[in-house]
Amino acid sequence: MGFYMVTLAFFLLITLLTILIALFDMSLFEFSFFEAMINILFSEIAIGRYIALFGAALGLISSVMIDVRIHRTKKDSNDNERKKE
């Protein structure tokens, strides 16, 4: 597996869950896909919006940090193996 897998998983899950929720909104409210996406993006208002975005940002930052740490650990273990050889 390549690098930045955790971040990739983070974005993939956000995309897939957004699509699922949009599909449900389309079915329930008879929205078009575009309307459903707008409904998801702008349904949150005021302080709630910032708290939700803060959580998402926290998740994104942590996933990037985890990826960087995995990358470094792999790099260090590869360097050590090369030194042994």
Add this chain to the structure above:
Amino acid sequence: MKMEKENISLSQLLTLLINFLLGSAIVVGVGGSAKNDAWLAILLGGLIGIVIITLNHFFILRFPDKNMFQVFEFCIGRKITIVFTFMYIVYFLYISCRVIRDFGELMATAILPNTPIEMMSLTFCLLMGYIMYLGIEVLARTSEIFTPYLFGFLLLLAIFLFASGSVEFEQVQPILGEGIMPVIKTAFTELVFFPFGEIIAFSVVYTSLTNKKYSLRVSILGVGLATFLLCGSSLLMIVSLGVDSVSRSNFPLLSTARVVSIGNFIERIDAFVVFIIMLGVFIKGSMFFYAGLKGLEYIFNLPYRYFAFPVSMIISLFSILVSVDFADHIQEGIKLVPYYLHFPFQVVFPFILFLLVMWKQWKGKSKGEEHGSKKTNSQIIKETNKT
């Protein structure tokens, strides 16, 4: 990357099952369509639940060291399994989001009306992320430690309700007033998916079980006890509030607790109910979260702990975005989720997997016969587990 082997005991499995099944079912109440006979529908649903867990053991006994995703891989190869796994991950995380939303709505409307629901969801998910980072063992221990309190609080609630004189057994009558059909319909169209069908999330847990010999018995006991508790709470709600109030209330168990008043002194015992609901929601949300994480572990070949925190934040975000308000949330839960999510993921895909496993075993058997060696079923299963 090396995956860590985790161990959970039978008693931990038992408590996890009980809390999982109570989970959000006790928050919103189940079997309401059967009205007075909701408790009968729950009993019938419990029997279906026992059948479901027994069917799940078809895979667990044949592949004791493989979770559902690995069994899929064994049958149809890794590439197609990755697609299936992604679908299951989205399903598990979506349900986890819904469970957290249930709890958030309860807290925001009944307990902490001035606190934003986003804040409660965020803090709850931070805790879930931390526990999952520590592993399923920690979640199982948490469940094991707190479950006796759950039993105690439910018992206290029942005693207080009886002591305050709020219980009228006439409210449960007429029993089967509209015949047996509403009970059967509720059990087979609602309870079979929610909460009993959701046991599918446990298909990733059994690989961590230390003693698999008694797993079926313990699982049946767990489903039985959860059914008993759900049935008891349903009866309590009906005999204290009456069917009409139960159907109108968003959180009937909480409304039931608010009825308690003994000598104008022991009142507002909401805290007991909130504790029961919080524990159930926490375990259920975390179990779905864990099932999703195991899927990610399978796809990316990285220990699931790496994904714990970022995915917990996704759950926090989508527990808010999943629906505009509580009415929308309930509508989605009744009209869409059972048909578009529960049915395919709890019935169709496991059935396909069952057929694939049978086909694989039959193929292995006929191959053995071609080579002149007659293999027994147990030998085929052993070889299957080696691959």
